[in-house]
Amino acid sequence: MTLPSLHIGNLIATIPIIQGGMGIGISLSGLAGAVAKEGGIGVISAAQPGFNEPDFRTHTMDANLRALAFHLQKARETAPKGIIGVNIMTKGQNYAAYAKCAVENNADIIFSGAGLPADLPTFTMGTKTKIAPIISTAKACRVMLKLWDRHHHVTADMVVIEGPKAGGHLGYTREEVKIHEHDGYENEILHIVDVVREFEEKYKKKIPVVFGGGIFDKSDIEHYLSLGLDGVQMATRFVATKECDAAESFKKMYVKAKKEDITIVQSPTKMPGRALINPFVERIRQCRQQVNNCFHCLKTCDPRTTPYCITMALIRAVRGDVDNALIFCGANAYRIKEITTVQRLMTELST
Numbered sequence: 001m002t003l004p005s006l007h008i009g010n011l012i013a014t015i016p017i018i019q020g021g022m023g024i025g026i027s028l029s030g031l032a033g034a035v036a037k038e039g040g041i042g043v044i045s046a047a048q049p050g051f052n053e054p055d056f057r058t059h060t061m062d063a064n065l066r067a068l069a070f071h072l073q074k075a076r077e078t079a080p081k082g083i084i085g086v087n088i089m090t091k092g093q094n095y096a097a098y099a100k101c102a103v104e105n106n107a108d109i110i111f112s113g114a115g116l117p118a119d120l121p122t123f124t125m126g127t128k129t130k131i132a133p134i135i136s137t138a139k140a141c142r143v144m145l146k147l148w149d150r151h152h153h154v155t156a157d158m159v160v161i162e163g164p165k166a167g168g169h170l171g172y173t174r175e176e177v178k179i180h181e182h183d184g185y186e187n188e189i190l191h192i193v194d195v196v197r198e199f200e201e202k203y204k205k206k207i208p209v210v211f212g213g214g215i216f217d218k219s220d221i222e223h224y225l226s227l228g229l230d231g232v233q234m235a236t237r238f239v240a241t242k243e244c245d246a247a248e249s250f251k252k253m254y255v256k257a258k259k260e261d262i263t264i265v266q267s268p269t270k271m272p273g274r275a276l277i278n279p280f281v282e283r284i285r286q287c288r289q290q291v292n293n294c295f296h297c298l299k300t301c302d303p304r305t306t307p308y309c310i311t312m313a314l315i316r317a318v319r320g321d322v323d324n325a326l327i328f329c330g331a332n333a334y335r336i337k338e339i340t341t342v343q344r345l346m347t348e349l350s351t
């Protein structure tokens with residue numbers, strides 16, 4: 001089967017694959033530009049994108065906004081005709097500043113999960129930047145779309161469903177993750193599609209729905225398309241590519257991983273997250289890690305009680321200090337056997 005293209009209003013991705021945003025620094029311009037160039041949608045993470053800037057500790061937001069603008073421009077140079085998005089976590093501080101920066105620097109689309117991005121339309125209204133909430137339940141989808149309908153008189157340009165096998169933070173409790181992983185989660189997907197159809201009807205516009213979480217190969221993609229979805233969001237497989245912006249040792253952790261190395265950890269966001277078991281994860285399970293320097297990255301984190309500093313844990317990860325870092329991954333990371341290129345991966349997934 002030839003995969004259909006993904007239409008989001010006037011934007012057309014020739015391959016219906018979105019590379020999910022991965023923070024901190026795992027998906028910047030290197031990965032996003034390469035995916036967009038191959039016809040997918042490349043997504044830059046707005047989680048502390050300035051971590052490598054010299055003034056990151058002293059002028060964190062200046063560094064982050066400068067870096068976000070830089071990576072958007074660089075990805076655009078790599079893929080002048082491609083679709084480039086930005087992922088902004090709703091639970092993060094300074095949401096408005098990141099959203100405005102993405103719009104000013106011509107992001108094609110903003111993806112926002114980890115909470116309900118209630119105010120997102122205020123920043124994109126009247127611009128070409130499209131908006132896509134990332135949700136995990138039909139209930140959250142309805143609340144989100146109703147909020148935008150009531151307060152902003154707009155609806156989503158696309159909806160991303162993130163399932164229980166995804167990497168990074170998960171939109172469920174630990175117990176729900178276990179239940180959903182086993183019951184296949186497909187009923188929930190169909191309920192979400194029904195909710196979206198109501199808003200399509202009201203706004204007389206097509207709202208594509210894509211699914212992400214545990215998608216590994218072309219047959220998985222075909223399966224979700226057969227359920228009536230318009231495309232997929234994939235992240236874990238893109239980590240094991242030459243173009244991924246993380247250090248080589250981070251990528252090698254995926255290649256080495258066995259099924260039993262993948263676990264659920266509690267994150268300072270108060271959401272569970274999926275990650276690889278390593279000495280860092282074993283340490284945080286035993287005792288709280290001292291937080292000496294708070295980056296004020298999360299609305300929900302209290303440095304006095306947080307089990308560890310998530311900014312530092314994720315910066316050490318992207319830099320390759322893999323024993324002292326939080327290595328987020330999806331449930332199927334253990335199936336990865338080699339590091340490839342984005343071009344080869346996109347060909348494998350689409351032909």
Ligand SMILES: Cc1cc2nc3c(=O)[nH]c(=O)nc-3n(C[C@H](O)[C@H](O)[C@H](O)COP(=O)(O)O)c2cc1C
Pocket residue numbers: 019020021022023024026045047087089112113114134162165166167168169212213214215233234235236237327328329330331332
């Ligand atoms: C290393 C890693 C970091 C991630 N970081 C983020 C993030 O910052 N924001 C977000 O919305 N999702 C994040 N995710 C979730 C992905 O964007 C994606 O939706 C999900 O992992 C898809 O499942 P898959 O990895 O099994 O393909 C992350 C995933 C991984 C593997």
